[in-house]
Amino acid sequence: MKKLFISIEMTDGTAHENLRIFAADRVRASExxxxxxxxxxxxxxxxxxxxxxxxxxxxxxDAPDFDAWMDNVVDFSLSNDAPDFVDPTTQTA
Structure with a gap:
């Protein structure tokens, strides 16, 4: 099973990167x-x-509905690729 992720940029400059889309999100969105x-x-x-x-x-x-939320979305992208995980405890050269 492929995992699905979404990244979203908002008008206030906030970026939500590689958010995992759950089955519950898919069901709610289809409803x-x-x-x-x-x-x-x-x-x-x-x-x-x-x-x-x-x-x-x-x-x-805290948007009350989809349309209000979309008014503040600059861009978004879906991905099947798992985000790269960098272990913060790993030493770098």
Whole structure:
């Protein structure tokens, strides 16, 4: 199973890098799409819904709804690549 991550840049300069999208985020995003007659397809809007549900779950936004949140999003990108982990205890030369 491939893991899915999202990185999001906000208008205030905040960048949320490599946030893991959980199954619950996918389900919630598809529910929001269905409720708003948005076809659940591989589109930027559905990707943005995944991002919104992820940041809501993580408590990284206080936006009351998706549209209000999108008003403050500069850009976002999805990735299947796990973020590079750098062990902070490893000595560098």
């Amino acid at each position: 929001i799409a269905r409720t708003n007659s948005v076809p659940w397809e591989d589109t930027p809007k559905c990707h943005a819904l995944l991002g919104y549900c992820t940041v809501k779950r993580l408590g990284l936004t």
